[in-house]
Amino acid sequence: MPGWHVRRRSEQRWTALVCLLPAVAIFGVFNIVPTIWAARLALLDWNGMSDIAKAPFIWFDNYLRLCQAPEFWNSLVVTVEYSLGVTALGLITGLLLAMALNRRMRGRVLYRVLYFTPEIASTVAAGIVWYYLFLPNGLVNKFLHLFGIAGPSWLSSSVWALPAIIVVGIWKRLGFNMVVYLAALQGLPVELYEAAEIDGAGPWHKLIFLTVPLLKPTTLLLAIMSLIDAFQVFALPYTMTQGGPMGATEVMGLLIFREARGLLHMGYAAAMSWVIFAFVFAATLLQWRVFGKED
Amino acid sequence: MRTLTDREKKKATSQAGKWSTPGSRLANLAVHAALIIGIFMVIAPFLWTITASLKSKPSMIWRAPYFYPTTFAWENYVEAWKTASFSRFYLNTAIMTGALVLGQVFLSAMAAYAFARLQFFGRNTLFLVFLGTTMIPFFVIMLPSYLIVEKLGWLDTYWALTVPRLVSAFAIFLLRQAFLGIPKELDEAACMDGCSAWKTLWLIIMPLSKPALAAVAIFAFLFGWNDFLWPLLVTRSPEMSTIQIGLTSFQGRYYNDQVHLMAAVTTATIPSLLLFIVAQRYFVRGVATIGLKG
Numbered sequence: 001m002p003g004w005h006v007r008r009r010s011e012q013r014w015t016a017l018v019c020l021l022p023a024v025a026i027f028g029v030f031n032i033v034p035t036i037w038a039a040r041l042a043l044l045d046w047n048g049m050s051d052i053a054k055a056p057f058i059w060f061d062n063y064l065r066l067c068q069a070p071e072f073w074n075s076l077v078v079t080v081e082y083s084l085g086v087t088a089l090g091l092i093t094g095l096l097l098a099m100a101l102n103r104r105m106r107g108r109v110l111y112r113v114l115y116f117t118p119e120i121a122s123t124v125a126a127g128i129v130w131y132y133l134f135l136p137n138g139l140v141n142k143f144l145h146l147f148g149i150a151g152p153s154w155l156s157s158s159v160w161a162l163p164a165i166i167v168v169g170i171w172k173r174l175g176f177n178m179v180v181y182l183a184a185l186q187g188l189p190v191e192l193y194e195a196a197e198i199d200g201a202g203p204w205h206k207l208i209f210l211t212v213p214l215l216k217p218t219t220l221l222l223a224i225m226s227l228i229d230a231f232q233v234f235a236l237p238y239t240m241t242q243g244g245p246m247g248a249t250e251v252m253g254l255l256i257f258r259e260a261r262g263l264l265h266m267g268y269a270a271a272m273s274w275v276i277f278a279f280v281f282a283a284t285l286l287q288w289r290v291f292g293k294e295d
Numbered sequence: 296m297r298t299l300t301d302r303e304k305k306k307a308t309s310q311a312g313k314w315s316t317p318g319s320r321l322a323n324l325a326v327h328a329a330l331i332i333g334i335f336m337v338i339a340p341f342l343w344t345i346t347a348s349l350k351s352k353p354s355m356i357w358r359a360p361y362f363y364p365t366t367f368a369w370e371n372y373v374e375a376w377k378t379a380s381f382s383r384f385y386l387n388t389a390i391m392t393g394a395l396v397l398g399q400v401f402l403s404a405m406a407a408y409a410f411a412r413l414q415f416f417g418r419n420t421l422f423l424v425f426l427g428t429t430m431i432p433f434f435v436i437m438l439p440s441y442l443i444v445e446k447l448g449w450l451d452t453y454w455a456l457t458v459p460r461l462v463s464a465f466a467i468f469l470l471r472q473a474f475l476g477i478p479k480e481l482d483e484a485a486c487m488d489g490c491s492a493w494k495t496l497w498l499i500i501m502p503l504s505k506p507a508l509a510a511v512a513i514f515a516f517l518f519g520w521n522d523f524l525w526p527l528l529v530t531r532s533p534e535m536s537t538i539q540i541g542l543t544s545f546q547g548r549y550y551n552d553q554v555h556l557m558a559a560v561t562t563a564t565i566p567s568l569l570l571f572i573v574a575q576r577y578f579v580r581g582v583a584t585i586g587l588k589g
Contacts, residue, residue: 038439117571
């Protein structure tokens with residue numbers, strides 16, 4: 001690296017120390033230490049009230065208990081269903097929208113801004129508003145009624161509550177997916193499309209054989225970001241259903257929060273949080289592997 | 296930070312223009328129609344919230360029109376504001392968000408500068424550690440962080456709301472990328488002129504990274520203003536409550552009083568909305584950059 005010798009090493013070191021000290025201190029105390037502590041907490045039988053130093057070390061019993069708890073398996077299934085639903089449908093709608101907007105046309109910027117708006121609303125506000133929209137006599141059912149469909153009472157039905165929350169999740173994420181896809185679409189090589197047209201490819205062929213494969217890295221990135229986000233969903237079910245009816249929307253975040261808030265089974269809750277980590281980690285590894293191969 | 300050059304943009308739009316060759320006029324019209332219907336469905340909840348907040352009685356909520364107000368019961372806002380101590384929630388949220396924005400912009404920028412420009416022992420390892428923490432879900436560190444905050448005697452204080460989140464690994468990553476994009480010759484020239492490494496950050500690097508800093512500030516604002524779970528855990532008294540917690544407790548208590556609830560939701564959303572209207576360019580560009588970084 002030419003030029004590095006220009007600045008004295010000692011000056012660089014001192015400046016780096018000053019620059020990094022606050023970040024490292026805060027990160028150490030509130031990220032690194034908690035992570036290590038969480039790993040240990042998951043191996044303790046601690047209820048949160050008693051002296052933590054006296055809590056018995058029970059190895060992997062908390063994880064065993066998890067495996068035996070039907071409520072945990074239920075929340076795992078619910079969380080995965082939510083995550084897959086929001087990710088798959090959110091990506092498809094985001095891509096379609098981006099393709100529709102990736103053209104020379106009037107009002108493009110306005111469209112883009114309006115579709116992005118839900119992204120800025122708080123999840124709490126979104127959950128509260130959609131709760132009322134999904135009431136049996138709410139706007140969603142009034143809208144469906146226009147097409148002669150009698151909508152269910154969404155949030156009190158154990159079948160429809162989760163799909164309703166997924167709809168809200170997609171609604172919130174759509175703008176993000178669209179903007180990222182749009183940026184990727186604008187970077188695609190024009191030459192390939194011209195060549196395909198010369199070969200007589202129609203719009204569908206171009207979509208399936210060119211656009212989708214070319215966008216694979218973007219799709220993967222968005223899918224993983226979306227999954228990581230969705231595994232940690234909390235405020236939407238908290239405001240819309242409180243996990244009900246009958247646990248139909250009891251995501252892992254809600255379960256952990258309940259155990260932690262009541263200072264009930266801290267070790268058990270910590271073990272559960274590592275299950276979320278396992279999912280996030282798996283998704284990230286997948287991202288690295290795929291991107292590692294392409295680079 | 297990579298932005299599209301004009302030529303690239305032209306390329307992209309000209310390519311896009313070719314997508315609708317068959318019956319292009321009609322197809323264009325159909326696309327516009329579909330987009331407008333889509334937009335309506337996307338912003339309908341916002342329109343309904345505002346309309347509902349201005350209805351004179353809760354019983355009017357499910358009576359048309361739904362998407363534009365015909366009555367203007369502004370007193371709903373005053374009443375909602377009085378019923379719960381929303382001004383206190385607002386103040387708390389503003390303090391918390393302000394601190395988070397300042398912290399995440401400046402502390403992250405300092406760290407990012409060290410990673411992008413300075414040489415010191417263990418630089419890459421430390422950066423990897425920072426990056427690695429982005430993989431740790433909040434739920435993992437939530438319980439121990441709570442216990443640490445409790446030990447420090449910070450429960451129910453501004454310290455608990457701000458300090459633990461003053462630095463963001465994501466912001467460090469974004470800013471480091473932006474700083475790496477600034478030609479090194481500039482710092483070298485500054486160095487030659489006798490500008491210290493510390494001053495180079497503030498006089499050269501920061502002014503040249505305004506778009507990235509704006510993006511980080513915006514994300515930090517949204518993160519703070521909309522944050523819910525952590526404040527819910529570390530605050531107890533209504534005096535320390537934030538606006539999002541205020542909304543949920545309002546929803547719990549005045550479940551059937553939608554007009555006031557929607558007035559509260561509207562006031563809680565207005566700051567983000569205003570920021571979005573003013574800075575939408577940075578918003579959209581910031582998000583697009585995340586994707587291109589992939």
